[in-house]
Amino acid sequence: MSLEQILTGLLGGNLVTLLIALLIIISIFLGVRIVPQSEKYVVERFGRLKSVLGPGINFIVPFIDVVRHKVSILERQLPTASQDAITKDNVLVQVETSVFYRILEPEKTVYRIRDVDAAIATTVAGIVRAEIGKMELDEVQSNRSSLIGQIQNAVEDQVDNWGIEVTRAEILDVNLDQATRDAMLQQLNAERERRAQVTRAEGAKRAVELNADAELYAAEQIAKARRIEADAEAYATGVVAQAIADNGLEAAQYQVALKQVDALAKVGAGAGKQTILLPADAIDAFKNAFGMLKGGK
Numbered sequence: 356m357s358l359e360q361i362l363t364g365l366l367g368g369n370l371v372t373l374l375i376a377l378l379i380i381i382s383i384f385l386g387v388r389i390v391p392q393s394e395k396y397v398v399e400r401f402g403r404l405k406s407v408l409g410p411g412i413n414f415i416v417p418f419i420d421v422v423r424h425k426v427s428i429l430e431r432q433l434p435t436a437s438q439d440a441i442t443k444d445n446v447l448v449q450v451e452t453s454v455f456y457r458i459l460e461p462e463k464t465v466y467r468i469r470d471v472d473a474a475i476a477t478t479v480a481g482i483v484r485a486e487i488g489k490m491e492l493d494e495v496q497s498n499r500s501s502l503i504g505q506i507q508n509a510v511e512d513q514v515d516n517w518g519i520e521v522t523r524a525e526i527l528d529v530n531l532d533q534a535t536r537d538a539m540l541q542q543l544n545a546e547r548e549r550r551a552q553v554t555r556a557e558g559a560k561r562a563v564e565l566n567a568d569a570e571l572y573a574a575e576q577i578a579k580a581r582r583i584e585a586d587a588e589a590y591a592t593g594v595v596a597q598a599i600a601d602n603g604l605e606a607a608q609y610q611v612a613l614k615q616v617d618a619l620a621k622v623g624a625g626a627g628k629q630t631i632l633l634p635a636d637a638i639d640a641f642k643n644a645f646g647m648l649k650g651g652k
Contacts, residue, residue, distance in 0.1 A: 387414060388412075388415060389411070389412055390409060392410045394426060395428055395458075396424070396426075397425075398423065404462055423465075426461035426465065430456070432455050433479075434476075435453050438480040438483060440487040442487055443491045444491045444492055447531075450529055452479055452480075452524065453525045454523070454525075455521070455524075456520060456521045458518060459518055463518030475510070478514060486505050486509070499529075507521055
C-alpha cells in the first residue's frame with residue numbers, strides 16, 4: 356500500500372469522525388432548550404403542537420421537534436384607547452381605557468388568535484359601549500370603580516378562549532362635548548342657587564322660631580313673676596285677715612296708724628319742709644297710734 360493511499364484512508368476516517376462529532380454537537384444544541392423565566396416556548400412536531408416548554412432546561416428531539424413560538428408571559432399593557440359611547444340618558448361621552456393582561460396558555464394564544472392586542476382592544480371597546488349604555492351619566496361619573504369591575508369581568512369572559520388573563524382594566528377619563536359641559540354647568544349653578552335659597556329660607560324660619568320661643572319664654576317668666584307676686588299678696592292678705600280674726604279690729608287700726616305715722620315721718624324728713632300741714636283727723640290718728648302703742652306695751 357502506497358503512502359498516498361494511507362494518507363487518504365486516514366483523512367477519510369478523520370472526516371467521518373469529524374462529521375459524527377459535528378452531528379452530535381448540533382443534536383445537543385438543537386435538543387437542549389434553556390427557557391428564560393419570563394417566557395414559554397411552543398414546540399411543534401411536523402407542523403403540529405407537540406408541547407409547551409416552561410422556564411429552565413428542557414429537552415426536545417432534534418431535527419424533529421422545532422421551537423416555533425417564543426412567548427413572553429410578562430404582564431402587558433395595551434395602548435390607551437379612546438372610544439365614543441352613549442349613556443342611558445342619551446349623552447355622548449368619550450371614554451379613555453387601558454387594559455393590562457398576561458398570557459397564561461401560549462398554545463391557545465398563538466393558534467386561536469392572530470393579533471391578540473387588537474382583539475382585546477376591540478373587545479374592550481364593545482364592552483365599554485355596552486356597559487355605559489346601561490347607565491346614566493351621573494352613574495358613570497360616580498360609580499367608576501363599579502363600571503371598571505364590570506368591564507374587567509366581561510373582558511375576562513370574552514378572552515378566556517385565548518389563554519389570557521386580564522389583570523386590570525382602567526377607565527382613565529370620561530370626556531364630554533362642550534355643549535354637554537355647558538348644560539351641566541348651568542344645571543350645577545341652578546342646583547347651587549336652589550340650595551342657597553333653601554338654606555336662606557331655613558335660616559329665616561329658624562330665626563322666626565327662635566324669636567317666638569324667646570317671646571314665649573319672656574311671657575312665661577312674666578306670668579310666673581306675676582303669679583309669685585299674687586301669691587305673696589294673697590299670703591299677706593291672709594296674714595292680715597288672720598291677725599284681724601285673732602286680735603279683732605284694734606289690730607287693723609294699729610297697723611293703719613303705724614303706716615300713717617311712718618308716712619308723716621318721711622314727709623317731715625324732706626329738705627325745706629319744716630312746716631307740715633296735717634288734716635284735722637291726723638291728730639286723732641296719732642292719738643290712736645300712741646294709745647295702741649302704750650296698750651301694746
